[in-house]
Amino acid sequence: MLSRESITWLFLLLALAGSLWGHQALTPQWKEQSYLYETFQSEQGRLMYRHKGETHVIDELVHYHQSPLRQAALDKQVDTPALSQQWVEKADGEIVLLKADFHFGLWSLLPAFVTIALCLISREPIIALLAGIVSGAFLMGQFDITDKVLIPSLGTESAAAILVLYLWLLGGLTGIWAKTGAAQAFAQTMTVHFVRGPRSAKVVTWLLGVIFFQGGTISTVLVGTTVRPIADKAGVSHEELSYVVDSTASPIACFLAFNAWPAYVQAFIFVPGVAFLATEADRIAFFFSAVPLSFYAILAVTGTLLMSLNVFTFSGKRLRQAHDRAAVSGQLDAPTARPMSSGELHKVTVPAHYRASMLEFLLPLVTLLGIAVGTFVFLGTPKVNWAFGAALLLAAAMALFKGMSLENLLDGFGEGLKSVVVASIVLMLAITIGGISKEIGGGLYLIDLLGERLPFWLLPVTLQLITMIIAFSTGTSWGTYAIAFPLAMPLAWVIASDQNLANPELFMAICFATVLNGSVYGDQCSPISDSTILSAMTTGCDLMDHVKSQLFPATLAASGAAGLWTLASLLCR
Incomplete structure (x- = not known):
């Protein structure tokens, strides 16, 4: 029988070989990403927008159907788009910032999968994280791991903090x-x-x-x-x-939720045409209205x-x-x-x-x-x-x-x-692997799986499972919010409208709670999450002993919450 060390090395070699193959064989799938900011006219008549309390000038504005970053154009894209972002005006007059992100399909999950699997096999988080980082870098065609991957990541404000x-x-x-x-x-x-x-x-x-x-x-x-x-x-x-x-x-x-969470999350849950999510105050009020539906957290x-x-x-x-x-x-x-x-x-x-x-x-x-x-x-x-x-x-x-x-x-x-x-x-290293997973589109790929039409009562649990996987794979709940909410909330509204739900606001609140709580579950149980690592560090516990021992009660609570969210969604009919 192979020893733990032999299995670790064999798995590592297979992962690196797979990432090198993926770099040569895979084609990125480009996806339109739309970001809404507060826009206004300055006293000089210039179009401006606010971001994180600062105002910026919008130098150029084009019609949406002319943008090379719209999905119809990206579907024909093979190489990296010439533009990284572009301000556009949609047919209804809405002004948004378009960006193009990509994923490699199932292969986008490779770094996270390698990291988590090696954590479980070797019980050595440093080796597992380094392996995930290297496999992700190879998949992107980046072979200078020290100068182009580790140093830029470790030189960030997060690493300094x-x-x-x-x-x-x-x-x-x-x-x-x-x-x-x-x-x-x-x-x-x-x-x-x-x-x-x-x-x-x-x-x-x-x-x-x-x-x-x-x-x-x-x-x-x-x-x-x-x-x-x-x-x-x-x-x-x-x-x-x-x-x-x-x-x-x-x-x-x-x-x-009398903390920084509502102010952070509200920025991601705007849905055009939804009155109860129109302003920042509306979205924060919506956050608090959904608090009783945080079944996982309560359990x-x-x-x-x-x-x-x-x-x-x-x-x-x-x-x-x-x-x-x-x-x-x-x-x-x-x-x-x-x-x-x-x-x-x-x-x-x-x-x-x-x-x-x-x-x-x-x-x-x-x-x-x-x-x-x-x-x-x-x-x-x-x-x-x-x-x-x-x-x-x-x-x-x-x-x-x-x-x-x-x-x-x-x-x-x-x-x-x-x-x-x-x-x-x-x-x-966890910060680095999270950045790589986001760059190669791991979370975007998982959300993209929700493109097919779902029965309304199945959407909350589907969102819960997807966000649990994203947060577990990337080790961050807040990063998962930034990925999932801008896609999940519009999807929930479309399904609520198309299936003529009697109480779409309640349905939206349920879906919101599943994303919020599913991300918390994944973050809490992930061996590469900073809160998981710090819980083990400050209490003197072995990291994997902590992860394994809390997995059952956390999963039991998540299962109970899934049942409650499904029952609650049936009340929206």
Whole structure:
């Protein structure tokens, strides 16, 4: 029988051979993409448009039927179109920006498939991500992987944000907490006064996830960093802890939507001629009206609470086995686990003369949460870098004030950086593979499959499945929104109109909720998602143990939601 390593190498060689063949044999299929912006006439009579708060001039406007980027022209296109984008005016007077994107059919899913398959086979996310990146680059005919693929991707603002936040700020803060013993002191205090065992520790984790409902990486980092010392002290298995952290991140943000999500999503759900989606205010109101239909998010958060209360009926055997293992043997990880965070942060290296204080953990944490929430309230977006930076400076200042030497402080900071280097590399490679998947049209191909006419009651679940696959393959819910919503919402409106539904607005809200929640499921369960990676990293869990253990309860919640969306759609007839 072939070893795991042999299977990994064989699969990798087949993937690279397939991508090289695809580069030679495949022809891109070009697709018209239409983008609607707010357009207006300036005082000088020039046509302008707004994008991300800035105004820009529209230099040239042509009629739609004259554009080489319309679908009828693209159907005859073999080579790359001469224009990358063009402003056009349609017959009804609507002004839109046309772009041409392409996909390679089923082959567009190759990088994502290679990455996910190798994650499952080799349990080495770095190797899997690099293999996916190389196969995608070869498929596009790009063979200079270092200079033309990795460096441009890692030189982006997103990659820089990962280095600053997750490597320097997060790693440095947790390293200082470990060096001062503040995290252990906080855990001991919570254990004495509130946490009485694994169940109460998990409930505290669940409550913090609900309270900090910004979703995604923000929630996972803040909650995971806060509860890790408490849960370790109480004997909570890392699989359970990472599941609670991950399942109260993006799911809670779907229905406690007082965050950045509505403002981001509304930009993608405009449908020409649909009155209740006409303005930005209308679209945000539509988002909130669809909140009660976020069945997956509701079921996922409810199921997580039940698991926190040690009700494992809907959690699957992996989480139950992890709970039993920790309870019987005290082992927080499986024997074969390879936790993403290294052991530096879990060793007690407090200098002999130093006396740890709970306040050294609590005050930086309150500062962190206060700045994150306060900037969201007053500025409209949480400034997480500010929050972690201030917490790091406060923790360092308190340690120095209490007599810790600068040498010991920097030693703790350095140990903290070591603990998150691997996870930071994985995150940056995940950004690269997501960009490649988008560039070769993986998500566009999946949405294109919906071109055939569907019974109205089947569309919600179809959209759910498609977005689950896209988000799982690319590791991003927000990226999936940008791909799926502009195509799914017009499709839903056409089907509602053609099949004469009595309540088209409800049907649209159902389809909207399936895209929103299906993307969250795929992102939550994907081994290349930043929130999945960070949930494992901040809780000290093996990445694939986290992915496998949460797959059953998340899929069970998604299945229940699919049934509820189908029943709800039948009410629209």
